[in-house]
Amino acid sequence: DADVTQTPRNRITKTGKRIMLECSQTKGHDRMYWYRQDPGLGLRLIYYSFDVKDINKGEISDGYSVSRQAQAKFSLSLESAIPNQTALYFCATSAPDTGGDQPQHFGDGTRLSIL
């Protein structure tokens, strides 16, 4: 079984719809992250959480919200989807790090298309 599981793997929806992407992990890590990946732009951080009671905005949080339901679960919501949110979304986890000394462990992504 995968250590970091994202659902759904693919989603097509319409502008204005509310969408939730889910992530669960069996790594036992406290830290969880949501990224989006667009061609030529690389991975950009949307939100991150260092423990269940901690939620932080990343560089592109506008239009998104998150919920950390448990240590193992971190969900990303698009309250009212718009076409420029069409992208590949990744969830990741890591152990506590100091300046990047811990690797991140990624799920296989959700391909989201908004028409």
Place this chain on the structure above:
Amino acid sequence: SQKIEQNSEALNIQEGKTATLTCNYTNYSPAYLQWYRQDPGRGPVFLLLIRENEKEKRKERLKVTFDTTLKQSLFHITASQPADSATYLCAQGSSASKIIFGSGTRLSIRP
């Protein structure tokens, strides 16, 4: 702001040759650099981490260097194989305990 750059052009090389990918960083001196591999339709997979006081790190056919003077890391794959074809991402630690990723370089190894 912190920035990390990789050559966005694809790199195509002959099987058996050494592939060399470049990662440059600006506006921040990271203590660590990380390299990941990403296959189509999959999430990035961690390969190697190098610390600023390490000039070179090796793992099987992979070698990473970290030049703090040039603000650059090089990623080498020796005796390359078609199975090494993928996109390779460089990442740096930031001052806020986050990782900043480059946009990746696509590597193609032709038989």
